[in-house]
Amino acid sequence: MGFQTDSIHAGQIAEPVTGAIMTPIFQTSTYVQETIGKxxxxxxxxxxxxxxxAMEDNIAALEKGKYGIAFSSGLAAISSIVxxxxxxxxxxxxxxxxxxxxxxxxxxxxxxxxxxxxxxxSDFKQVEAACTAKTKLIFVETPTNPMLTLTSLKKLxxxxxxxxxxxxxxxxxxxxxxxxxLEFGIDLVVHSTTKYLNxxxxxxxxxxxxxxxxxxxxxxxxxxxVGAVPGPMDCFLVLRATKTLALRMREHEKNSIxxxxxxxxxxxxxxxFYPGLSSHPQHDLAKEQMTGFGGIISIxxxxxxxxxxxxxxxxxxxxxxxxxxxxxxxDHPAIxxxxxxxxxxxxxxxxxxxxxxxxxxxEDEEDLLADVKQALEHI
Ligand code: P1T
Numbered sequence: 001m002g003f004q005t006d007s008i009h010a011g012q013i014a015e016p017v018t019g020a021i022m023t024p025i026f027q028t029s030t031y032v033q034e035t036i037g038k039x040x041x042x043x044x045x046x047x048x049x050x051x052x053x054a055m056e057d058n059i060a061a062l063e064k065g066k067y068g069i070a071f072s073s074g075l076a077a078i079s080s081i082v083x084x085x086x087x088x089x090x091x092x093x094x095x096x097x098x099x100x101x102x103x104x105x106x107x108x109x110x111x112x113x114x115x116x117x118x119x120x121x122s123d124f125k126q127v128e129a130a131c132t133a134k135t136k137l138i139f140v141e142t143p144t145n146p147m148l149t150l151t152s153l154k155k156l157x158x159x160x161x162x163x164x165x166x167x168x169x170x171x172x173x174x175x176x177x178x179x180x181x182l183e184f185g186i187d188l189v190v191h192s193t194t195k196y197l198n199x200x201x202x203x204x205x206x207x208x209x210x211x212x213x214x215x216x217x218x219x220x221x222x223x224x225x226v227g228a229v230p231g232p233m234d235c236f237l238v239l240r241a242t243k244t245l246a247l248r249m250r251e252h253e254k255n256s257i258x259x260x261x262x263x264x265x266x267x268x269x270x271x272x273f274y275p276g277l278s279s280h281p282q283h284d285l286a287k288e289q290m291t292g293f294g295g296i297i298s299i300x301x302x303x304x305x306x307x308x309x310x311x312x313x314x315x316x317x318x319x320x321x322x323x324x325x326x327x328x329x330x331d332h333p334a335i336x337x338x339x340x341x342x343x344x345x346x347x348x349x350x351x352x353x354x355x356x357x358x359x360x361x362x363e364d365e366e367d368l369l370a371d372v373k374q375a376l377e378h379i
Pocket of ligand 1: 173205206
């Protein structure tokens with residue numbers, strides 16, 4: 001089936017009792033058993049829930065996987081992947097990941113004896129150099145948050161298979177509409193469903209997708225054993241939202257291209273990071289492995305004072321953490337989303353005090369252009 005057909009139908013059947021076309025919100029913690037141990041496949045909502053299953057199957061279809069395992073946040077999903085490993089295991093991670101991903105690896109999982117190397121995964125020499133006999137997993141964000149650096153999915157999958165190391169891609173920025181890492185041979189895809197998949201800034205959630213039954217079994221075990229599951233209402237909202245994912249992503253991208261072209265030539269913008277611009281150093285790789293360029297643009301405005309003036313002057317873009325919603329947001333990574341990344345590391349990555357990340361929404365293009373234009377005049 002095509003992407004839009006799957007987004008509307010995959011994982012969903014008319015509800016058998018009433019024929020309701022929309023999957024109901026099964027807001028229940030438990031299920032009545034006919035006699036001891038005889039039930040309809042549903043025992044307790046941490047373990048199974050029909051609304052959650054419909055959402056998991058729906059997103060698994062969109063990512064061209066077979067199994068979806070949902071969590072209460074993107075970070076809960078990411079943590080569950082790491083929970084498959086134990087003391088002494090080594091994980092290689094993209095240096096420029098979401099600040100919360102860095103934080104949970106660096107301050108929580110290190111305490112349990114896991115080891116991490118944060119390297120620029122766009123450079124496979126660095127990945128190779130970081131590899132040890134104990135390396136079990138390579139965790140990659142592509143494009144990265146907020147610098148929009150790409151890692152080759154083809155090379156990553158080949159490398160993982162050759163070295164017998166599991167590969168995982170955080171696909172939050174692209175959504176399955178623009179990038180499908182499993183099709184390149186990546187083992188696991190993870191999402192913060194908080195972002196494009198839900199798209200309306202009213203849910204926090206996460207999900208892992210895979211085509212590998214053995215991995216899915218391990219992750220389902222962790223989902224139930226650790227228990228960071230999403231509630232049925234949140235699953236319903238995400239399931240409702242994926243129906244319009246393709247429509248939204250096309251609008252996010254259209255507005256982003258218009259904005260990126262404008263900002264690229266603006267004298268107050270020192271640097272711009274958007275994979276859709278031919279000036280982006282990895283534009284060719286972006287065209288190779290993505291079917292669109294997404295809705296996130298980062299711009300360098302020189303210093304904190306300029307960034308503050310710009311952010312305060314914006315009228316349509318709201319100054320807020322998060323991204324991927326229908327409304328446009330502006331973020332200051334150094335002080336907001338990536339504050340947990342040490343300052344020297346931020347400097348190395350380019351997360352400067354003058355950097356602003358824009359999550360371009362689906363408002364009217366001309367209004368967004370006018371908003372950034374007037375805000376830049378305040379610098
Ligand atoms: O917020 P949560 O649903 O737990 O997802 C964490 C997460 C994982 N991966 C990526 C690429 C992310 O961007 C995030 C969350 N990011 C933000 C809140 C942000 O503003 O960048």
